[in-house]
Amino acid sequence: DAGITQSPRHKVTETGTPVTLRCHQTENHRYMYWYRQDPGHGLRLIHYSYGVKDTDKGEVSDGYSVSRSKTEDFLLTLESATSSQTSVYFCAIMGRQGGGYTFGSGTRLTVV
């Protein structure tokens, strides 16, 4: 499968603390995405990147920031975690034309 890894796989953090999730790809894809998955909502786009230092907001970007300093790494930061940010976070890269996105295995984040 495409080389895309997320870290950590699981994290428990306290309300108000900063948290950074990492997505790393070895496919040299230009586009990278961060989604969150919640029951009843499916996957919702948080932020995406279309190149180094080029990022844009998705439909649920409030409370999140991202950075892309290298093609292979896309970081998602929760500046001050809240309980509403408890979710499973997926990173994705755009696959071959017509092939949709390739997703990482996800990070389960719990904010207590």
Added chain:
Amino acid sequence: DQQVKQNSPSLSVQEGRISILNCDYTNSMFDYFLWYKKYPAEGPTFLISISSIKDKNEDGRFTVFLNKSAKHLSLHIVPSQPGDSAVYFCAASEGNNDMRFGAGTRLTVKP
């Protein structure tokens, strides 16, 4: 504002029978539609896609049908197998970017 809707949270079918998963969308600008399959503790994996210039696309046991006038698409799995048991997400986009997903349908195929 959910632009892609999967109104059935779950579906149960017998092995060997047909599974039909449905999806509706509201944005008429969507021109690319996909289905993803997701197993527990894994990321979604791409299953099949269709562009708006077609009304059917087939890949082995999986067929996706698109009805643009009704803003409706469906995924048919024939014959269904126990290994098909998973959550299926419908997705749509304008181009291949900013993809919007439905809430998912959990398919259970009983032996």
